[in-house]
Amino acid sequence: MNSERFGDGDSRYYLLKIAHEQFDCAPGALSEEQLQQADRIIGRQKHIEDAVLRSPDAAGVVVPASQVEEAWAQIASRYETVEALQQALDEQGLDAVGMRAMLARDLKVQAVLDCICAGLPDITDTDVSLYYFNHPEQFKVPARHKARHILVTVNEDFPENSREAAWTRIEAILKRLRGKPERFEEQAMKHSECPTAMQGGLLGEVVPGTLYPELDACLFRMAQGELSPVLESPIGFHVLLCESVSPARQLTLEEILPRLRDRLQLRQRKAYQRKWLESLLQQKATLENLAHG
Structure with a gap:
């Protein structure tokens, strides 16, 4: 220091x-x-x-x-x-x-x-409603797909992970899964080269923009229970399983009313404090200028 x-x-x-x-x-x-x-x-x-x-x-x-x-x-x-x-x-x-x-x-x-801020008026339900209906884009919940994946990496430094060998392995895994998709977790634990293998390939609930673009584009076209074809990303080949789909939706006013009221109350306080501080600092600067003047 x-x-x-x-x-x-x-x-x-x-x-x-x-x-x-x-x-x-x-x-x-x-x-x-x-x-x-x-x-x-x-x-x-x-x-x-x-x-x-x-x-x-x-x-x-x-x-x-x-x-x-x-x-x-x-x-x-x-x-x-x-x-x-x-x-x-x-x-x-x-x-x-x-x-x-x-x-x-x-x-x-x-x-x-x-x-x-003691004298500031409380934010009313009407205030909250007006903000909610004037800013609908702030209350959208994006689509979420619960997904699992299996990854076989491509690394030309290792014969078993050459592009051709990796493609052959992932194709064989996908072929087995098409017959028995319920074995996805087991196959992920055995064959996936991603750390998620320990959780059966679980990626969790994914929102758009989370995965590699190649995977993201496919996942959000998939239906519940659907397997993807082999997909390629910068790190290798993947197979996705879409376990569930939560479509995008708009939060209702009732769902967000208490939290939004608190948020607006805090915003009002911060704005008032900022204006008060600006006035205070301006007064201080004026007095200092007069003292030196």
């Missing part, structure tokens, strides 16, 4: 947080490019949080100590032992007291943002 760039305790805390939340790794594992990105995020985040905490709306906001301890416990739960947690803190030049102070700061910022 660059000690000059992230020299103060606050910055090291932010770096630890951003490394885990944005890059899913420890700060020491960040690349130079990621460190530069983290540096920009930290600068912006500090600027915003400072403005929020100095705003009149923050004056009466108090964060209970129990909330800080709960947040600290969540961080501690990421580590297998207390010693591992302490080692991680030591590596970043942090301590538990400083971490709790920064967590309290984070929680107060969020509490202020929650507080300014």
